Amino acid sequence: MKRSLPSAADGLQTAEKKALLADVGVGTVDQAIMAVLPTYHQSLRILGLTRSVLIVDEVHAYDSYMNTLLCKLLELHASLGGSAILLSATIPAKLRQRLTDSFCKGLGVACGSLKETAYPLLTHVSEMDTEEIQIGTREGTGRTIYVEFFNEQVSVEEKIVSTSKEGKCVCWIRNTVDDAVDAYEKLVNILGEEKVDLFHARFVMGERLEIENRVLKTFGKESNESTRKGRVLIATQVIEQSLDLDFDYMISDLAPIDLLIQRVGRLQRHSKHGSQRVPVFGIFSPELTENPPENWYADFFPKAAFVYPNHGKLWLTARLLAERGQFTVPEDLRFLIEGVFGEHSIETVAPNLRIWEDKAEGESRAKIDAANLNSLNFQEEYKRTLTQWLMI
Numbered sequence: 001m002k003r004s005l006p007s008a009a010d011g012l013q014t015a016e017k018k019a020l021l022a023d024v025g026v027g028t029v030d031q032a033i034m035a036v037l038p039t040y041h042q043s044l045r046i047l048g049l050t051r052s053v054l055i056v057d058e059v060h061a062y063d064s065y066m067n068t069l070l071c072k073l074l075e076l077h078a079s080l081g082g083s084a085i086l087l088s089a090t091i092p093a094k095l096r097q098r099l100t101d102s103f104c105k106g107l108g109v110a111c112g113s114l115k116e117t118a119y120p121l122l123t124h125v126s127e128m129d130t131e132e133i134q135i136g137t138r139e140g141t142g143r144t145i146y147v148e149f150f151n152e153q154v155s156v157e158e159k160i161v162s163t164s165k166e167g168k169c170v171c172w173i174r175n176t177v178d179d180a181v182d183a184y185e186k187l188v189n190i191l192g193e194e195k196v197d198l199f200h201a202r203f204v205m206g207e208r209l210e211i212e213n214r215v216l217k218t219f220g221k222e223s224n225e226s227t228r229k230g231r232v233l234i235a236t237q238v239i240e241q242s243l244d245l246d247f248d249y250m251i252s253d254l255a256p257i258d259l260l261i262q263r264v265g266r267l268q269r270h271s272k273h274g275s276q277r278v279p280v281f282g283i284f285s286p287e288l289t290e291n292p293p294e295n296w297y298a299d300f301f302p303k304a305a306f307v308y309p310n311h312g313k314l315w316l317t318a319r320l321l322a323e324r325g326q327f328t329v330p331e332d333l334r335f336l337i338e339g340v341f342g343e344h345s346i347e348t349v350a351p352n353l354r355i356w357e358d359k360a361e362g363e364s365r366a367k368i369d370a371a372n373l374n375s376l377n378f379q380e381e382y383k384r385t386l387t388q389w390l391m392i
Contacts, residue, residue, distance in 0.1 A: 020048030029056055029070070036072045036375045049077060054084040058241055059099065060091045060258055064364040067095065068371035071102035076378060078106025089265075090258035090333070092341035093117070100125055119334040137330055145264055146280045146326045149318075151287045156251055157183075159282065160232060161190055168248035169219060169228040172284075173235055173263050175253040175304035177202050184234040191232060200236040212243070219245045221270050228273070239266060246270045251282030253301065255308060257317040257340040261333060288318050294352045309363070311356035312349035316340045 020031065025048075032054060035045035054077055062070065077084055086099060097114050103125050104111035114123065116132035124131040150156045156172065163170050174180040177200045184198040197218070199211050215235075218227045221244050228248075239245060240262045246269040252260060260283070268279045286292075286300035297314050298305035308314060320339050321327070327336060339345060346357055 020045055033066070033069045033073055036069060036076055038376055046076065046080065050080045050082045054082060056084070057087045059086045060088040060095065063367060065367035065371045068368045069375055071098060072375050074099060074102040075106035078103045090261050090337055092337055094343055096123060100130065104130070117334050119330045142329060143279060144326055144328045145267070146278065147321045148280060148282050149322060150251070150282060150284045156284050157186060159251065160187060163249045164191055164195060164230045164232050167229045169231045171233045171235060171247040171250045171266065173240065173252040175255060175301060175307050177236055178303055179253070180234050180236050187232060187234065195230055196232045196234065198234050199238055201238050215245065216243065219247060221246065246273050248277060249280060251284060253304060254283055254285035254314055254318055256310065256313055257320070257336050260317065283321065285318050288322050290350065292350050292352060294355060296353065309356060310360045312346070312353040313340050315350055315353050316345060316348065
């Protein structure tokens with residue numbers, strides 16, 4: 001039986017493609033990135049994108065593969081006269097430079113080295129020049145976060161139970177679903193099901209949306225004392241971005257500094273729930289030593305070791321926060337981010353953990369090579385080749 005290829009008209013009937021042609025379209029970043037991949041109706045995607053301002057949120061959250069494709073998309077978008085807005089609260093300087101270089105390449109201009117370290121910061125790129133502009137913060141948004149460490153799970157559980165019995169609401173963010181389920185079951189046995197809720201990404205969509213709405217009602221901006229009092233949420237990374245939640249106390253498994261900053265944004269977020277609260281952020285972590293063994297993180301978090309493979313950067317995160325004992329928002333955020341992800345941060349990683357950084361760097365380079373191989377080369381002719389325009 002002869003198989004007919006989908007036509008452009010067929011493609012336009014699907015919602016994900018029509019969104020790119022609308023005056024305002026909302027979708028996942030991969031729908032835009034498909035414009036630089038050899039997919040059906042790729043040129044139609046480019047046409048839709050060039051008519052709009054491309055807005056990409058949380059650009060720090062993508063891996064090397066997606067970042068490489070995003071850079072190619074920015075280059076193409078700029079070359080066709082498009083504009084883009086990239087948003088991130090925790091972007092490292094070297095990634096900001098890479099994204100800026102890509103857009104400048106599309107414009108056909110030289111970018112130069114970005115040097116400004118202020119936070120918050122706006123980087124504006126045009127054919128005329130590249131500007132780095134320090135932005136002021138809203139009055140009342142600055143604050144000091146105090147940090148405390150836990151090295152035993154039973155200590156975390158005791159802290160959560162005592163805080164709940166004081167009438168405060170608590171969140172424990174775990175790095176894997178299995179660890180979240182384990183913590184939930186233990187705390188339910190102590191506090192009861194009516195006090196503890198569980199939220200992670202493995203729930204089926206209908207149930208996940210139901211839980212999300214319940215969590216927003218219990219801990220969100222419009223929550224009140226009766227819904228919040230003594231309640232505990234055990235969650236994974238699903239709450240670290242986008243959801244407007246407010247907890248009296250928060251503890252997190254050790255994660256990279258950029259993600260901890262995202263998570264702490266849900267700690268005492270709204271003054272309406274108590275302007276006199278002291279923000280204390282707990283971190284559940286292996287014991288910090290100057291010369292940790294190679295499996296310092298992997299032995300403590302055997303499942304999460306695969307989620308965050310840069311164990312040297314995790315050690316740097318713990319060391320920086322332990323040394324300071326507190327950090328001020330926004331003044332200290334650039335220092336923390338660059339202290340872990342900066343160009344020379346690898347030099348300060350404990351020797352036994354550098355093997356993890358070398359391995360992660362190798363995997364990152366492999367992803368970059370794969371992205372370069374899989375994406376379209378717009379310097380070549382518009383014709384079918386084995387790796388370029390085969391599906392067009």
